Amino acid sequence: MTALHFAKALTPDGWRADVRLTLSDGRIAAREDGVPPRPGDKRHALGVPAIANVHSHAFQRAMAGLAEIRGSSRDTFWTWRETMYRFALGMSPDDVEAVAAELYVEMLEAGFGAVAEFHYLHNAPDGAPYAERAELAARIVAAANRAGIGLTLMPAFYAHATFGGAPPRPEQRRFILDLDGFARLFDDCRALVRGRADDVVGVAPHSLRAATPAEIAALVALAGEAPIHIHVAEQVKEVDDCVAWSGARPVRWLIDHAPVDRRWCCVHATHMDDGEARDLAKTGAVAGLCPITEANLGDGVFNAAPYFAAGGRFGIGSDSDVDIGVAAELKQLEYAQRLSARARNICAKAGGSTGRALFDAAAAGGAQALARDCGRLAAGAVADIVSLDRDSPYLVGREDDQILDAWIFAAGNRAIDCVWSGGRKLVSGGRHLARDAVAARFAAAARALAARQ
Numbered sequence: 001m002t003a004l005h006f007a008k009a010l011t012p013d014g015w016r017a018d019v020r021l022t023l024s025d026g027r028i029a030a031r032e033d034g035v036p037p038r039p040g041d042k043r044h045a046l047g048v049p050a051i052a053n054v055h056s057h058a059f060q061r062a063m064a065g066l067a068e069i070r071g072s073s074r075d076t077f078w079t080w081r082e083t084m085y086r087f088a089l090g091m092s093p094d095d096v097e098a099v100a101a102e103l104y105v106e107m108l109e110a111g112f113g114a115v116a117e118f119h120y121l122h123n124a125p126d127g128a129p130y131a132e133r134a135e136l137a138a139r140i141v142a143a144a145n146r147a148g149i150g151l152t153l154m155p156a157f158y159a160h161a162t163f164g165g166a167p168p169r170p171e172q173r174r175f176i177l178d179l180d181g182f183a184r185l186f187d188d189c190r191a192l193v194r195g196r197a198d199d200v201v202g203v204a205p206h207s208l209r210a211a212t213p214a215e216i217a218a219l220v221a222l223a224g225e226a227p228i229h230i231h232v233a234e235q236v237k238e239v240d241d242c243v244a245w246s247g248a249r250p251v252r253w254l255i256d257h258a259p260v261d262r263r264w265c266c267v268h269a270t271h272m273d274d275g276e277a278r279d280l281a282k283t284g285a286v287a288g289l290c291p292i293t294e295a296n297l298g299d300g301v302f303n304a305a306p307y308f309a310a311g312g313r314f315g316i317g318s319d320s321d322v323d324i325g326v327a328a329e330l331k332q333l334e335y336a337q338r339l340s341a342r343a344r345n346i347c348a349k350a351g352g353s354t355g356r357a358l359f360d361a362a363a364a365g366g367a368q369a370l371a372r373d374c375g376r377l378a379a380g381a382v383a384d385i386v387s388l389d390r391d392s393p394y395l396v397g398r399e400d401d402q403i404l405d406a407w408i409f410a411a412g413n414r415a416i417d418c419v420w421s422g423g424r425k426l427v428s429g430g431r432h433l434a435r436d437a438v439a440a441r442f443a444a445a446a447r448a449l450a451a452r453q
Helices: 058-063 077-089 093-109 135-147 179-193 213-223 236-246 250-257 274-283 291-296 304-309 326-341 354-370 401-415 435-452
Strands: 002-011 014-024 027-032 042-049 051-056 112-119 150-157 228-232 264-268 286-289 313-316 385-388 416-421 424-428
Touching: 042 416, 051 093, 051 264, 051 286, 051 313, 051 354, 058 077, 058 093, 058 435, 093 112, 093 135, 093 416, 093 424, 093 435, 112 135, 112 354, 112 416, 135 150, 135 179, 150 179, 150 354, 179 213, 213 228, 228 250, 236 250, 250 274, 274 304, 286 354, 291 326, 304 326, 313 326, 313 354, 326 354, 326 401, 354 401, 385 401, 401 416
Parallel strands: 002 042, 051 112, 112 150, 228 264, 264 286, 286 313
Antiparallel strands: 002 014, 014 027, 042 385, 385 416, 416 424
16 A cells, blocks of 8 residues: 655545545545645645546657648648558557557656547558457557556447448558457457456447448447447538538437437537537537647637536547647647637636636546546545646645646646556656656657658
């Protein structure tokens, strides 16, 4: 057993002084408030829960910065996607593992305690299955093990190029599975995480573009009580194509034709009208917001006002992993809303801290989306914890919710001191314990990938 003592910590009961957490078997066995440290306790100044990252495509971390050259025509998500396809075709299993391990180290250093990996790179470069069906999923699990991050593995079903069951394009060949192949992969993925306490396997229909209604129904049945994640309404063109196919907008179609409930994470959900936003909120699903990626790709701005007013839940994800940070994602979410509304403190309630409102919601939504009992410093919860640097010049003199405001809107990753995932201390002084070895392997993979482009 390990005991941590925080001079101040954010608990489900609010900020408390002299908080002592006893950790056992990866969880918080007990929490005591208002008690002095005992001999042997590990002492820290500020403690908050680590947030779960609800959406990541790990392999894309290695292509960050490679799609920032303007083409001869208007650049959009769809032109970026062509670059991503070419990049994906050049990745070996060793590359996938090296890149994912680097990404997960960076996530931990940025204050994430766990990640939902939306994994759709399944096949060999020629489109044939690997001898071991779950070869690349196994590399994701190995990378999570190396970094120590909590994992909700979301193997993705991808079978079609666009709405209506259109045949896949040749450049999508590494993603493609049929339902039988996916069912075998799902079983293999569950075997891969067996023995990893608190890790989960869910089901991810890639999108309404890539899976037909019948296939989505089969995937929902396969999932049972496991998490279900899906991309939806990320792009205006996607909305238009969905209307042309079905007569309904994507989120509306999903609500009307699928059993959307607390198991679901609707990733992006950027382009909802007010009625869709209110009705999605009523389902209890989580909106998986990826503000930095959505800005990078020019997706648009989430329709937050009606969704939040209806009690909608959200988590934050890093999606294409172009930049990694709990604070950075939350800040971008708020700033996009400010730019749209030409006002300030959009995500806060009257008289409340914006940082606190964002943090609490993302912590709860992340836990729900990953089916991981995290995001709270309470007895029984998974011990995903962040200590913040009290000596950071941005945090000096700040108290309680001001600490969150200063971290999110001023200090960013520089305020991270230590991070625990599943009770294991993996980051100290802002640096992951395996940083050097993981970074060296990543650099070698990046050089090899660059040579293949």
